[in-house]
Each structure stands twice: as C-alpha cells, then as structure tokens.
Amino acid sequence: MAEILVTGAAGFIGSHFVDELIRDGHNVYGVDNFITSTPANISHLDDEPLFRFTERDITKGIEFPGALDYIANLASPASPVDYYEYPLETMLVGSVGAYHCLELAREKKAVFLQASTSEVYGDPEVTPQPESYWGRVNSFGPRACYDEAKRFAEALAYTYRAKEWAESRIARIFNTFGPRMRKNDGRAVPNFINQALAGEPITVYGDGSQTRSFCYINDLVEGLARLLFSPVTTPVNIGNPNEMTILDIAEQIREKINPESEIVFLPLPENDPKQRKPDISKAGKLLGWEPKWALEDGLDKTIEYFKSDRPTA
Numbered sequence: 001m002a003e004i005l006v007t008g009a010a011g012f013i014g015s016h017f018v019d020e021l022i023r024d025g026h027n028v029y030g031v032d033n034f035i036t037s038t039p040a041n042i043s044h045l046d047d048e049p050l051f052r053f054t055e056r057d058i059t060k061g062i063e064f065p066g067a068l069d070y071i072a073n074l075a076s077p078a079s080p081v082d083y084y085e086y087p088l089e090t091m092l093v094g095s096v097g098a099y100h101c102l103e104l105a106r107e108k109k110a111v112f113l114q115a116s117t118s119e120v121y122g123d124p125e126v127t128p129q130p131e132s133y134w135g136r137v138n139s140f141g142p143r144a145c146y147d148e149a150k151r152f153a154e155a156l157a158y159t160y161r162a163k164e165w166a167e168s169r170i171a172r173i174f175n176t177f178g179p180r181m182r183k184n185d186g187r188a189v190p191n192f193i194n195q196a197l198a199g200e201p202i203t204v205y206g207d208g209s210q211t212r213s214f215c216y217i218n219d220l221v222e223g224l225a226r227l228l229f230s231p232v233t234t235p236v237n238i239g240n241p242n243e244m245t246i247l248d249i250a251e252q253i254r255e256k257i258n259p260e261s262e263i264v265f266l267p268l269p270e271n272d273p274k275q276r277k278p279d280i281s282k283a284g285k286l287l288g289w290e291p292k293w294a295l296e297d298g299l300d301k302t303i304e305y306f307k308s309d310r311p312t313a
C-alpha cells in the first residue's frame with residue numbers, strides 16, 4: 001500500500017484516478033481548490049477510510065505532514081472554455097503549482113507524476129503523434145496559457161529528474177470523456193450529449209472535419225496508474241487512437257439520443273488543432289496498456305450519467 005497525494009482530486013480525471021488508486025488499496029490524500037471541479041465528484045468517498053481531502057490552491061504552496069511515496073499533479077483547468085476564462089490560474093498551476101509539488105516530492109523522496117496533454121503537440125503536422133514529436137504550438141494565442149503551462153510543467157519534471165532532485169513521470173493525456181464531466185464545460189462530448197438531450201441544436205465548430213480520438217475515462221485512469229507505478233521516466237501518450245471527425249461523433253451522439261436533432265455549424269475557435277491521434281505503442285510496450293472500452297459503450301455510460309440527477313453545471 002502506497003501513500004499517494006493527488007492534486008486536482010475533485011476534477012473529472014482526478015476523481016476517477018482517486019477511485020482507481022483506492023480500489024487498489026492505496027492511501028490517497030486529495031487536494032483541490034474547486035476552480036473548475038466540484039465536491040460532488042468525491043462525495044461518494046465521504047466515509048472512505050483510504051481517502052482524506054484538503055481544500056487548497058497549490059499555487060499558494062503545499063505542505064504535508066506525513067510520508068509520501070507518490071505525488072500526482074492533476075490540478076488544472078483543462079477544457080478550452082475553462083482556460084479561456086482562467087488563463088492566469090492555468091499558467092500559474094502549471095508552473096508554480098507544479099513547482100510546489102516537485103519541491104514536496106524532493107522533500108519526501110516521492111515519485112512525481114505530471115498530467116500533461118496532447119496539447120503539447122499543438123496543431124500537429126504528423127499523425128499519429130509519437131512522444132518523440134516536438135509539436136507545433138503557438139505561444140502567442142488563446143490556447144497558449146494551457147499549452148505552455150503544461151510544456152513548462154514537463155520541463156520542470158525533466159529538470160528535477162535530470163538533477164536527481166525528484167523522480168518523475170509524464171502522462172500526455174489525449175481527449176477523454178465519461179461521467180463527472182461538467183455539463184457546461186464546453187467540450188465536444190458533453191456539449192453534444194446535453195444539447196441532444198435538451199432538444200437543442202448540436203453545435204459543430206468549423207465544418208466538423210477536424211479530428212479527435214476519444215478515450216473512455218476508465219481506460220485512461222488505468223493507464224495513468226500503470227505509468228505512476230512504472231519505472232518509465234520519459235513522456236508517455238495515454239489515449240485512444242480511435243480517430244474520428246467531430247462531425248462523425250456529433251452524428252453518432254445524435255443517433256443515440258435524438259435523431260431529429262439539428263446540427264448547426266459555428267465558427268471554428270482560433271488555433272483549434274486540425275487533427276489529433278495518439279501513437280500509443282510506447283504505452284503498449286512499456287506499460288502493457290491499451291484502451292479496452294468501445295466508444296459506443298463509453299458514450300452510453302456518459303449519456304446515462306447526464307440523464308441522471310447527479311450532473312452539475
């Protein structure tokens with residue numbers, strides 16, 4: 001049993017990751033400031049002896065009294081709509097927040113894991129994207145606050161490892177979906193599902209020919225856990241290579257919920273990547289991991305969630 005601190009523990013990915021670690025019998029300490037997350041995501045753990053929670057903004061520093069074996073930094077606004085609203089918080093958590101986590105990892109001799117992103121590849125010219133691709137990122141645009149913060153966090157993790165101050169792991173997370181996403185977080189899957197459920201038009205940006213590859217949350221957190229406990233110190237893509245156009249996923253969701261729904265085309269946000277598909281051969285080889293959930297089954301679970309009473313705004 002390991003002692004594990006998880007920042008961003010009440011977020012969509014963070015809360016599922018906490019569940020995964022608890023299922024495996026670890027002691028988990030969650031931290032979150034609820035900037036884009038909700039206590040409802042961890043309320044099922046209220047009576048869980050393996051879980052303790054502290055409300056805290058990690059950009060203000062982070063202290064911990066006991067021993068720690070691992071620190072997983074999943075704290076950050078992560079949907080484009082969220083980081084447009086909180087650009088400074090996003091930049092600070094990826095830089096100062098990650099720095100505080102790494103200093104704590106150094107003090108505790110803990111392994112540090114940074115949740116990074118496919119956004120480090122920017123609007124990629126190669127497909128699928130292997131970890132060796134350096135990316136095509138605009139440092140002076142609306143997505144820069146997120147992309148550059150995550151790239152900075154990777155550079156910090158690299159530096160602490162190279163200097164032998166702290167061991168580190170880097171997960172490059174691709175598009176993920178599932179229960180506990182916020183209804184209004186602005187991402188494609190929750191938008192399309194909730195629009196179809198409400199009988200509103202489904203909003204496809206641009207002509208919908210841009211591609212994404214969607215990974216179901218259960219697969220994602222399993223990959224994250226495998227990476228955390230592995231000896232792999234270089235970045236690893238975690239995602240599902242099942243690439244499709246945005247129009248395609250909009251149509252699939254429409255068919256499932258309300259085939260009568262209208263699809264409307266709205267302007268494409270600036271710097272919206274044209275294509276995105278992970279090369280996951282490294283995760284396969286080094287972690288023995290690959291996603292198992294079919295898109296269809298993941299969508300059914302997510303639709304069921306949004307139909308229930310639980311979803312928050």
Ligand code: UDP
Nearest residue numbers: 080186187188189191203204205210246272
């Ligand atoms: N998108 C869309 N309609 C929406 C929300 C998103 O067409 O209501 C598009 C968005 O422009 C992007 C893709 O869907 O091309 C995925 O967007 P999302 O916000 O889910 O994540 P991203 O991959 O851009 O970080």
